[in-house]
Amino acid sequence: MPLDHSIIRISKEIGDIQKTPDLSIAVACRDIDVRNVRALIVGAHETPYEFGFFEFGVKFPDDYPSKSPAVVSLTTNGGRCRFNPNIYASGKVCLTWRGERGEEWSSAQGLESILLSIQSLMSANPYENEPGYEKSRGEKDKNARKSYVDKIQHETLRISVIQRLEGYLGLKTDGSKCDSGNDGEVDPDDVDESLVPFEPFKDLCKRRFLWYYESYLAAIEKGKAEVNDNQNFVKAPFEVTSNTMDGRFVYQDLEKRLRNIKLALDKETYGWAQEGLQAAKVETTVAANLKHQYEQISSHLKQGDLPHDLSLEDGNPFVWIMTYFGRPMTNLDGGLFRIRISFSPRFPDEQPRVKFETRIFHHLVAPDGTVCYTPRQDKKEDVGSHIEAVISAIEDEDPAYDPRKLVNLEASKLFWNSGKDGRKLYNRRLRRSVQQSMEYAPSGCFYRATWTDS
Template identity: 65%
Template sequence: MSNHSIIRITKELADIQKNSDLSLAVACRDVDVRNVKAIIIGPSDSPYEFGFFEFAVKFSKDYPGKAPTVTATTTNGGRCRFNPNIYAQGKVCLTWKGESGEEWSSAQGLESILISIQSLMSSNPYENEPGFETANDDGDKKNQRAYIAKIRHESLRITVIQRLEEYLGLSPSGVVIPQSSINSEDSDQDDDVVGELEESVNFEPFKDLCKRRLLWYFDSYLLAISKAKVEVKDGQPFTRMPFECSSNCMEGKFNYTELEKRLRVIKKALDDETRRWAMEGLVIKKREGTAAANLQRQFEQVVEAYKRDKNVTLTIELADNNPFVWEITYFGRPMTNLDGGLFRIKLCFSPRFPEEQPRAKFETRLFHHRIAPDGTPCYTVKRVEDAKSHIEAIIEALEEESPPYDPRTLVNPDAAKLFWGSPDDRKMYNRMLRRMVQRSVEE
């Protein structure tokens, strides 16, 4: 690969990684920029809503003169076709709207490719199939509804629940599965091949991202299940579409009762994992490990920084003198809806920080569109390795009063419905928030 290609790809990766877009993420192993993993978060108000769809992108030495090869890898082992243009075998059909019509243009890049794929994940993907774009008869409308229904079910089952169960080592029944090694059928392969397989299997750059997003969107998933249960019955088989065939389709049965149970087990497992971080942290501290020393140093620096900052009033302490668990008390800023409030936030750090980002939880109950009902705040941070940046981002999300509409940040469905509703709804939202703020000093 030429230096020009490598520089171009490296820059594109960096640009996407620096971008605050909550729908896209990319990663590559070490310096192997030719082989990239990408993940697309399913758009809201679509059957793909908040699903985790992964793709493998391979760049040739001719890039950007030649388009990269894109393969869908979230296909349930080649058994699920999530879209008329995203096949069960992984093929992704895209048209390049370059300067010469439907051709690839070197002016395009990785981000435009991912956005093009994301655009396929529409509210009515049935229309993506050639010949069905303007289907209007009753049969087609019935098929559209049936297609959307099964995509919604499988997006939740495969891309969210199944993925998180694999990350957490859970079986569908909730039993913890021991970490397995390479299958015995690979034992006859030479060491180099086995090593490559192990490296490929172990490269999971989006594991922490998906875990954090599940905590964000947990209640949105539950809401989607609740609505879907009204439309379909457990045990009802999926409808095969006219454009599906036995080797390239989406088959199965609805079972939202089971999906809800599995989703709750995952949520509990994530909460348990966060608690284990604290116990692991104490062990590392006792051994005088580097991770504990680094967090202790950051804690001392952050405490001193906020002592000098007259614009923010907060205190920070270590829970049980554990540098992996910070207890923050934030005082609401005057002349805002938070005025007079006292908010307790627990910030838990992983022993693998910053590879695993900290998990925050408001222990003070709040009715807020950016704070999930269990207290998990939705925030984005630019410097993931800097603890103070996380605190600043949490406060910024808490204090925002006139944000642009972004459904990816709305993690409390009831609060979001009021916040973005009618003027009367917004007044109700403000009243409920103020009521919680007043109670915060009484708890």
């Protein structure tokens, strides 16, 4: 296949994945090199990989799609951790088309099918991915499977989540900041892009961490109840030489590091406000853009059937405060909620962080107020698209179940897994939070305040 046709196909496959609302897969590449693609797979719910961030490198040959791409895992803790019988510590990924006859690569396959194949390997019971262990059912095998799953869950948290986020935030394991060695601003025009570390999923992982923070804490509590701290990992029968997952359980330490990451992310979000004030003073392009969008959207909201109020905190175009009024004839009827929308001076490369400051019991609002919402993929630079997505998320009373949006475990359990009685209790607690939003509106029933929903 001619070179240009190959590149056109690769570019189309990348674009198609980026346009989809799939929350478990993301892809990116440098503009100058579409043949080298980075992919992120977010571990599925109810697997030991749950909400972990696993990165892969995909290199396409010149004669793609006649020949298959080369795939390597980049989440290996420096070549020391084998996350799956088919995902080696060296980074090698064993996919089915390299196996038996009839499972060879076909040009009808593509980047998405590759990532879905890897995703299927990261299952609830990866022990059975190893040839010869598919039907292990004895008591000894049961214990071995459990030990294997336990250590994958631990290392998913330690390496794919905590270690990754500490790297993004420049944190040491004790929560203190690393010395970057650069205290000044760098002019982007003076930077050689080829020398800059390629971290396309940095912002995505930060935002998802805030979504899944409660789930990470729950996984740590579960781990602490099932294994002893400093207990060594059990080696699986098929783990040999350096192609293993060695180590010990340190859940107490992981909990401290996890909480330090959350504090650092909250500090970073509020730090954007100070950066934003400086950006507004010198009238950067981002500041001017946000101010213009604010004026347009504010005017539009005033003309709507529900005149939600919008203001700037201290006149800062990087911090929007929205007062949301609950829609009549819904569970939110009469509610009065304050929502903080924080923008980075690097918007839209860094997406806004949206947080309810008024307490609400909702399955798509995390305990700290972080809202789980997804704007249109083609309108991430349009703030109106974000506001519409937030409102749509909290007002939808009959959403489709999506385990990738489990951000409030208690509310989600009542909403999805407790039958009619659970849904009734959920609705009562949501209504109670709506009532409290009205009762305490004058003094601000915000998350920093003490409250109860009983």
